[in-house]
Amino acid sequence: MITIIAAAAENRALGKDNDLIWHLPDDFKRFKQLTTGHYIIMGRKTFESFPKPLPNRTHVIITRQKNYDAPNCIVVSSLKKAIALCPSDENLFIIGGGEIYAQSMDIAHKIELTRVHHSFEADTFFPEIPESDWILHHEEYHPKDEKHKFDFTYQTYLKKNIP
Structure with a gap:
């Protein structure tokens, strides 16, 4: 199975100057797991x-x-x-960056996306997730807290027609 795994903001921002824009410890733990x-x-x-x-x-x-x-x-x-x-x-995980994510959308079976509920200035962006190709299978919301400056939601998308 090929899974795209990423954290992207509301405006699809991934990063700037080859670095992450936010720090979400729980997202790092999930990525590692x-x-x-x-x-x-x-x-x-x-x-x-x-x-x-x-x-x-x-x-x-x-x-x-x-x-x-x-x-x-x-x-x-x-x-x-x-x-x-x-x-x-x-199980293969596509972990970035923006160009590799874009190339992977047609061949991936699953997307594990952490949607950061904020918009950021960035130079790298996650591709659009076409509703015609993907279905949101599961989501889990996490409000901001003392360790997480932004609200975020884990979203699992599944390909409608697996290649």
């Missing part, structure tokens, strides 16, 4: 936004750069190659 032990596919800029590779996950990095060096990671030149290199029985 869902992706640990699995393959995570990302663009080079997303990978470079981490201080180090995320533990207990197989990193697949997509880049146009020849000879890109990322020790203990798989480096490929396209999303198609990234998916082809992963075991067919494995």
